[in-house]
Amino acid sequence: MTAMTSPTTARAIGTVSATTRRRRQRALGVGVAVAANSLLYLVARTAGTDFTLTDPGATRSHQLILPEIGVFSLVFALLGWGSLALIERFSRHARVIWSVLAGAVLLASFIPVFLEHATTDTRVMLCVLHVVVAAALLPMLRQPAGAAAR
Numbered sequence: 280m281t282a283m284t285s286p287t288t289a290r291a292i293g294t295v296s297a298t299t300r301r302r303r304q305r306a307l308g309v310g311v312a313v314a315a316n317s318l319l320y321l322v323a324r325t326a327g328t329d330f331t332l333t334d335p336g337a338t339r340s341h342q343l344i345l346p347e348i349g350v351f352s353l354v355f356a357l358l359g360w361g362s363l364a365l366i367e368r369f370s371r372h373a374r375v376i377w378s379v380l381a382g383a384v385l386l387a388s389f390i391p392v393f394l395e396h397a398t399t400d401t402r403v404m405l406c407v408l409h410v411v412v413a414a415a416l417l418p419m420l421r422q423p424a425g426a427a428a429r
Contacts, residue, residue, distance in 0.1 A: 305363075305419045309356040312415035316352040316408045320345055323404045330404070333396040340396075352412055359384075359416045374420050385413045 320343075324330065330343040359381060366380075367373040388409045392402050 305360050308416050308419045309353065309360060312356040312412045313349055313352045315411050315415060317345060317349050319404070319408060319411060320348045323400075328400045328404050329398060330401050331397065332401070335394060335396065348408065352408070355412055356416060359412075360419060363419055378420065381413060381416065385409060 320330070331340050332343065333340040362380065363373065363377045366376050370376055389406055392405045392409075397405075
């Protein structure tokens with residue numbers, strides 16, 4: 280008597296679906312964004328960047344701390360992943376649309392950096408942190424939603 284395996288059993292045994300690979304790749308992009316920004320923050324703090332921001336018109340300043348950097352990186356990376364997944368559901372041109380959207384969000388993210396009162400090194404590092412999140416998310420585009428399993 281021979282055992283028959285269903286397609287789902289065969290997939291569970293030896294192959295990984297394209298959806299699973301895509302999710303892993305995207306989760307890796309999110310993780311890289313958070314880890315890289317956390318590491319950059321620590322290196323910049325060690326080098327003397329104070330990460331102190333003061334709102335225009337305010338007298339009290341706020342110093343960014345590592346958990347804030349990690350949480351903001353995580354939230355915006357997840358928003359990037361979520362927006363890509365949503366666009367993929369409704370458009371065949373998701374990669375192009377998301378690329379344009381991501382570029383616009385990146386450019387818009389620089390505006391608050393220059394509205395706040397901060398030292399030049401703090402501003403430069405915040406811009407670098409924003410670019411790192413964008414760069415870490417680019418690999419999410421490598422495997423389109425409809426890619427076949429290999």
